[in-house]
Amino acid sequence: xxxxxxxxxxxxxxxxxxxxxxxxxxxxxxxxxxxxxxxxxxxxxxxxxxxxxxxxxxxxxxxxxxxxxxxxxxxxxxxxxxxxxxxxxxxxxxxxxxxxxxxxxxxxxxxxxxxxxxxxxxxxxxxxxxxxxxxxxxxxxxxxxxxxxxxxxxxxxxxxxxxxxxxxxxxxxxxxxxxxxxxxxxxxxx
Ligand code: B4P
Numbered sequence: 001x002x003x004x005x006x007x008x009x010x011x012x013x014x015x016x017x018x019x020x021x022x023x024x025x026x027x028x029x030x031x032x033x034x035x036x037x038x039x040x041x042x043x044x045x046x047x048x049x050x051x052x053x054x055x056x057x058x059x060x061x062x063x064x065x066x067x068x069x070x071x072x073x074x075x076x077x078x079x080x081x082x083x084x085x086x087x088x089x090x091x092x093x094x095x096x097x098x099x100x101x102x103x104x105x106x107x108x109x110x111x112x113x114x115x116x117x118x119x120x121x122x123x124x125x126x127x128x129x130x131x132x133x134x135x136x137x138x139x140x141x142x143x144x145x146x147x148x149x150x151x152x153x154x155x156x157x158x159x160x161x162x163x164x165x166x167x168x169x170x171x172x173x174x175x176x177x178x179x180x181x182x183x184x185x186x187x188x189x190x
Pocket of ligand 1: 008009010012013014015016032033035053056057058059060064084085086087124126127135144171173174175178
């Protein structure tokens, strides 16, 4: 089972993925978390990614595709996966489809959050105060929203056109209420 958790920055991807992982027994794989861990380790990948992420831009497709490929090929990684923050461009989506097709798999569902932009910005600025994440500055948030509209939003149509089940979730409200909407939708989709 391969699921994607999809939405603009601040829509609740990482937040809800943690709940989906524990209730639906899918391994949560967040490319944002992986990149932040590389930055913290000071690895070559981290050095390349740090400046790009801080500015709110997307890291190069080939870099992120190599990372995901390495993880999905790892025999210790479960074949039931929830991908969070990947794919973020059409090139990444095509690379993922190709990787999965080689193993006889495909994307089974996409959870796509719908949240108004003013609320997204409010959440991210609040996280900046609480966690101080390097890419939660007003300038970087503006750039991340721009990148989402320019490059990432099209990924949803890619999967819709491929006949993949896209489950739109209203991401406004308490975290537990949003998760309840996801739980009901995934239970119905079984
Ligand atoms: P991510 O780590 O994916 O960052 P994000 O889009 O902000 O999502 P995140 O999961 O952290 O936040 P969430 O919406 O859960 O990416 C960071 C950067 O890494 C990118 O900008 C890019 O540079 C790079 N990157 C990652 N993947 C890449 C790829 N595939 N290709 C290229 N570059 C890539 O939550 C946000 C906040 O809202 C939290 O504080 C949370 O507590 C709050 N929140 C969530 N739900 C809420 C609710 N219902 N009510 C109130 N607050 C809520």
